[in-house]
Amino acid sequence: MPLITIEVADTVPVAKRLAYADAVNEGLAEGLGMDIDDRFQVIHPLPANHLIADPHYLGGDRRNVLFVRILMVKMYDDATKAKAFDAVARRLEALGVRPDDVFIAVTENTVKDWYPGARGARSAPTDV
Amino acid sequence: MPLITIEVADTVPVAKRLAYADAVNEGLAEGLGMDIDDRFQVIHPLPANHLIADPHYLGGDRRNVLFVRILMVKMYDDATKAKAFDAVARRLEALGVRPDDVFIAVTENTVKDWYPGARGARSAPTDV
Amino acid sequence: MPLITIEVADTVPVAKRLAYADAVNEGLAEGLGMDIDDRFQVIHPLPANHLIADPHYLGGDRRNVLFVRILMVKMYDDATKAKAFDAVARRLEALGVRPDDVFIAVTENTVKDWYPGARGARSAPTDV
Numbered sequence: 409m410p411l412i413t414i415e416v417a418d419t420v421p422v423a424k425r426l427a428y429a430d431a432v433n434e435g436l437a438e439g440l441g442m443d444i445d446d447r448f449q450v451i452h453p454l455p456a457n458h459l460i461a462d463p464h465y466l467g468g469d470r471r472n473v474l475f476v477r478i479l480m481v482k483m484y485d486d487a488t489k490a491k492a493f494d495a496v497a498r499r500l501e502a503l504g505v506r507p508d509d510v511f512i513a514v515t516e517n518t519v520k521d522w523y524p525g526a527r528g529a530r531s532a533p534t535d536v
Numbered sequence: 537m538p539l540i541t542i543e544v545a546d547t548v549p550v551a552k553r554l555a556y557a558d559a560v561n562e563g564l565a566e567g568l569g570m571d572i573d574d575r576f577q578v579i580h581p582l583p584a585n586h587l588i589a590d591p592h593y594l595g596g597d598r599r600n601v602l603f604v605r606i607l608m609v610k611m612y613d614d615a616t617k618a619k620a621f622d623a624v625a626r627r628l629e630a631l632g633v634r635p636d637d638v639f640i641a642v643t644e645n646t647v648k649d650w651y652p653g654a655r656g657a658r659s660a661p662t663d664v
Numbered sequence: 665m666p667l668i669t670i671e672v673a674d675t676v677p678v679a680k681r682l683a684y685a686d687a688v689n690e691g692l693a694e695g696l697g698m699d700i701d702d703r704f705q706v707i708h709p710l711p712a713n714h715l716i717a718d719p720h721y722l723g724g725d726r727r728n729v730l731f732v733r734i735l736m737v738k739m740y741d742d743a744t745k746a747k748a749f750d751a752v753a754r755r756l757e758a759l760g761v762r763p764d765d766v767f768i769a770v771t772e773n774t775v776k777d778w779y780p781g782a783r784g785a786r787s788a789p790t791d792v
């Protein structure tokens with residue numbers, strides 16, 4: 409039950425924002441082995457100059473960064489996370505987002521930290 | 537000192553958004569035993585199609601999901617969290633939000649991870 | 665590689681919002697000993713009444729709260745965090761933000777939870 413936050417420049421057309429969200433979902437399904445229907449995402453369109461990233465820190469060449477935040481249950485090892493990051497970046501690249509412009513950050517919680525709606529809560533797994 | 541984030545469709549009138557925030561605060565006070573004045577909330581109104589949730593994953597029937605994120609100190613057990621989720625959903629339901637349309641995610645930190653303003657910081661508890 | 669989120673009233677002019685972001689970056693560089701180029705920030709302008717804070721909880725006198733969220737690798741001790749909070753508040757005060765109106769919350773993750781762009785990822789540190 410990852411919850412994805414996408415912060416994107418409001419100069420990006422709505423259809424493209426939604427395509428980015430599709431790509432992130434598909435990348436996580438591929439990289440994490442996550443169910444493609446396990447999809448909860450919020451897109452925040454923001455003024456381009458409100459998305460701030462150092463252009464070269466750690467060797468990147470950043471120009472118009474797309475921020476992707478992933479809140480998910482602590483259950484994936486580092487290699488799986490890296491695979492997911494690469495899968496997300498590759499799918500975004502197919503939509504024209506330069507891999508240097510993808511910025512992903514993960515935060516982790518536990519299975520008990522989620523309430524996915526009343527009926528979802530009743531059928532949610534009680535452990536991982 | 538929970539910090540609450542509410543992501544809501546911008547088609548929901550402002551007065552209703554603020555009522556939702558009241559309801560979330562009251563639900564947390566009830567469910568967590570939190571002080572009702574321990575209130576720090578940020579509401580993000582977003583285009584409805586920027587709030588994405590699978591309609592049926594885990595058995596829910598989601599239509600217009602309201603996202604509620606809770607950042608709070610790690611100090612509550614699973615049963616207390618579940619009680620808080622139910623209290624929030626029940627109070628939102630009284631305002632017309634279907635329980636299936638409530639999505640809550642918790643992230644935890646420590647007491648030392650908060651700065652609640654200069655004077656607040658001076659009087660903040662040093663441990664839980 | 666902290667990721668900073670600044671939630672600010674949309675009545676604050678854009679130039680001032682960007683100055684706040686500068687101040688937060690400089691405060692973290694000072695307080696955490698962070699590289700000044702290690703800068704990744706997202707500013708969310710929101711209606712003033714969507715930024716909700718109890719005016720007096722814990723002894724503060726809050727009026728127009730600026731919310732600053734810090735997602736960073738778990739590697740700083742409590743004293744360093746407190747020093748960073750003070751440095752951020754002091755620099756914001758120089759821009760006219762009352763220290764009581766600064767609200768900071770930290771969330772922590774690990775080095776492996778970041779993807780700072782394709783080339784950045786390749787040169788990212790593998791441990792702290």
